[in-house]
Amino acid sequence: MKPGVVFGEDYAALVEACKNGGYALPAVNVVGTNSLNAVMEAAGKNKSDVIIQFSNSGAQFYAGKGMEDGFRAKVLGAVAAAKHTQLLAEHYGICVVLHTDHANRSLVPWVDALVEESRQNIKREGVPLYSSHMLDLSEEPISDNLETCARVLKDMTPLGMSLEIELGVTGGEEDGVGADVGDDFENPSLYTQPEDVLQAYDLLTPLGHFSVAASFGNVHGVYKPGNVKLRPEILRASQEMVMRERSTANNPLHFVFHGGSGSEKAKIEEAVGYGVFKMNIDTDTQFAFSEAVGGYVAENSDAFKWQVHPETGTPFKKQYDPRVWLRKAEQSVVTRLDEAFVDLGSRGKSIAQA
Numbered sequence: 596m597k598p599g600v601v602f603g604e605d606y607a608a609l610v611e612a613c614k615n616g617g618y619a620l621p622a623v624n625v626v627g628t629n630s631l632n633a634v635m636e637a638a639g640k641n642k643s644d645v646i647i648q649f650s651n652s653g654a655q656f657y658a659g660k661g662m663e664d665g666f667r668a669k670v671l672g673a674v675a676a677a678k679h680t681q682l683l684a685e686h687y688g689i690c691v692v693l694h695t696d697h698a699n700r701s702l703v704p705w706v707d708a709l710v711e712e713s714r715q716n717i718k719r720e721g722v723p724l725y726s727s728h729m730l731d732l733s734e735e736p737i738s739d740n741l742e743t744c745a746r747v748l749k750d751m752t753p754l755g756m757s758l759e760i761e762l763g764v765t766g767g768e769e770d771g772v773g774a775d776v777g778d779d780f781e782n783p784s785l786y787t788q789p790e791d792v793l794q795a796y797d798l799l800t801p802l803g804h805f806s807v808a809a810s811f812g813n814v815h816g817v818y819k820p821g822n823v824k825l826r827p828e829i830l831r832a833s834q835e836m837v838m839r840e841r842s843t844a845n846n847p848l849h850f851v852f853h854g855g856s857g858s859e860k861a862k863i864e865e866a867v868g869y870g871v872f873k874m875n876i877d878t879d880t881q882f883a884f885s886e887a888v889g890g891y892v893a894e895n896s897d898a899f900k901w902q903v904h905p906e907t908g909t910p911f912k913k914q915y916d917p918r919v920w921l922r923k924a925e926q927s928v929v930t931r932l933d934e935a936f937v938d939l940g941s942r943g944k945s946i947a948q949a
């Protein structure tokens with residue numbers, strides 16, 4: 596496959612390559628060109644394909660927090676980020692999936708606006724802007740959730756785009772979307788039910804390509820060790836139900852693992868074996884970025900107080916140049932992602948060929 600952002604059948608082929616190859620791709624939340632370029636750099640370095648994603652507020656940040664119309668900024672930021680990535684991705688020599696993260700009911704208009712932007716982009720450039728979008732209506736009754744997912748997927752399929760849906764509630768919070776599970780890990784309603792997955796499969800399969808963010812004890816954010824009890828067998832139960840009831844091949848569903856930061860490696864591997872092709876990473880790369888900046892500021896604190904030292908007269912321009920400490924942040928993100936590509940088994944598996 597040609598390096599660059601993938602859509603439609605190429606995207607579907609990449610998902611199949613992951614599942615058949617027994618690996619998953621990190622899906623990294625980014626907020627600007629520094630984190631975005633660092634993800635492409637890490638993917639190129641590791642010869643892995645990668646998923647780059649924006650939350651609604653990440654997209655708004657990309658456009659600029661000072662833009663008065665916040666909704667417009669969420670749309671324009673996502674458009675600008677997609678154009679930036681489409682221009683540069685091929686030069687990193689890997690395939691990139693462009694995706695938007697959690698959108699609850701209040702953010703359905705954001706996704707609709709982005710789908711319309713893709714429709715316009717196809718007229719101009721021949722390709723949509725995003726490979727896929729996510730709708731997270733998991734807090735609603737399943738009929739409402741799936742009805743809206745079906746409507747949006749019908750809009751996206753002719754444009755060559757895929758939809759990620761959420762069934763069952765992922766614990767923790769991602770940019771204000773999500774639920775607080777507290778200590779309620781025994782509550783079965785927090786785990787995705789195979790019957791719900793079968794219902795989604797039956798409704799959405801004829802309409803287009805989709806993936807499922809399933810709840811199997813995963814939680815957004817990082818918590819004390821032992822507080823997160825992952826149960827990948829929940830994923831297997833759903834795969835088996837669809838295989839049995841609809842006579843499909845092995846692992847018919849494409850699963851997405853949210854809240855992957857801080858997970859045990861063995862549980863990640865097990866989840867990948869049950870059809871997980873995408874694992875979201877946000878918290879750990881946020882920390883990697885900030886940790887590097889914090890370390891640099893601590894070591895060069897004078898350069899963050901004065902342009903020239905008031906007593907010694909030493910100029911600090913070379914230390915406070917934002918490119919210096921932003922580059923430290925980028926390199927730190929690359930180092931954290933080196934680990935993610937190994938954990939997910941995607942290192943060296945890029946299907947891109949120049």
Ligand SMILES: [Zn+2]
Nearest residue numbers: 769853854875
């Ligand atoms: Zn999530």
